[in-house]
Amino acid sequence: xxxxxxxxxxxxxxxxxxxxxxxxxxxxxxxxxxxxxxxxxxxxxxxxxxxxxxxxxxxxxxxxxxxxxxxxxxxxxxxxxxxxxxxxxxxxxxxxxxxxxxxxxxxxxxxxxxxxxxxxxxxxxxxxxxxxxxxxxxxxxxxxxxxxxxxxxxxxxxxxxxxxxxxxxxxxxxxxxxx
Numbered sequence: 051x052x053x054x055x056x057x058x059x060x061x062x063x064x065x066x067x068x069x070x071x072x073x074x075x076x077x078x079x080x081x082x083x084x085x086x087x088x089x090x091x092x093x094x095x096x097x098x099x100x101x102x103x104x105x106x107x108x109x110x111x112x113x114x115x116x117x118x119x120x121x122x123x124x125x126x127x128x129x130x131x132x133x134x135x136x137x138x139x140x141x142x143x144x145x146x147x148x149x150x151x152x153x154x155x156x157x158x159x160x161x162x163x164x165x166x167x168x169x170x171x172x173x174x175x176x177x178x179x180x181x182x183x184x185x186x187x188x189x190x191x192x193x194x195x196x197x198x199x200x201x202x203x204x205x206x207x208x209x210x211x212x213x214x215x216x217x218x219x220x221x222x223x224x225x226x227x228x229x
Contacts (some may be wrong), residue, residue: 067095067172068119071165072188073111091165091189092118095172098112100198102126103169103192127196130204132224137205142198146185149179149194154179155223165192173199 077084088111088170097103102125106118128174130137135153149166154177162169162180165188182191207228209216217225 093120144193147190
């Protein structure tokens with residue numbers, strides 16, 4: 051009986067938050083006319099600090115979504131979080147898109163729109179301030195958000211780099227004073 055229970059628990063896969071951010075019809079002009087395909091941008095996260103984005107292309111939308119989801123699951127990154135927010139301010143860039151992410155105090159919520167919101171919610175961030183500047187291209191904005199999340203460092207590592215105690219690099223509402 052114990053073997054069966056163990057095997058059953060191995061078959062259960064962790065649940066992921068999958069979101070389709072964008073579906074675009076793209077055309078390739080060839081000698082005989084146009085060939086239409088669909089491009090989807092999908093974000094997959096576990097709501098606990100792991101997130102990935104994937105782009106899928108196919109002649110039909112469901113196949114494009116499936117391909118994007120598979121790619122996003124393969125390319126998942128671990129993101130250091132500080133309770134319900136990010137440990138420090140960071141800026142990400144991709145093409146003409148620039149995304150600024152700033153930590154926020156508990157209760158603020160996710161102040162973001164479009165692709166940035168989807169990526170942050172799939173990551174598990176609950177309190178953050180964002181600003182998207184430059185290009186409004188959804189794919190570039192999502193890639194810039196992932197670039198920003200990849201730049202995040204754990205507070206202990208950041209403190210070691212700066213030669214300070216970890217509590218001094220944390221956001222002010224998370225600092226514990228020993229005074």
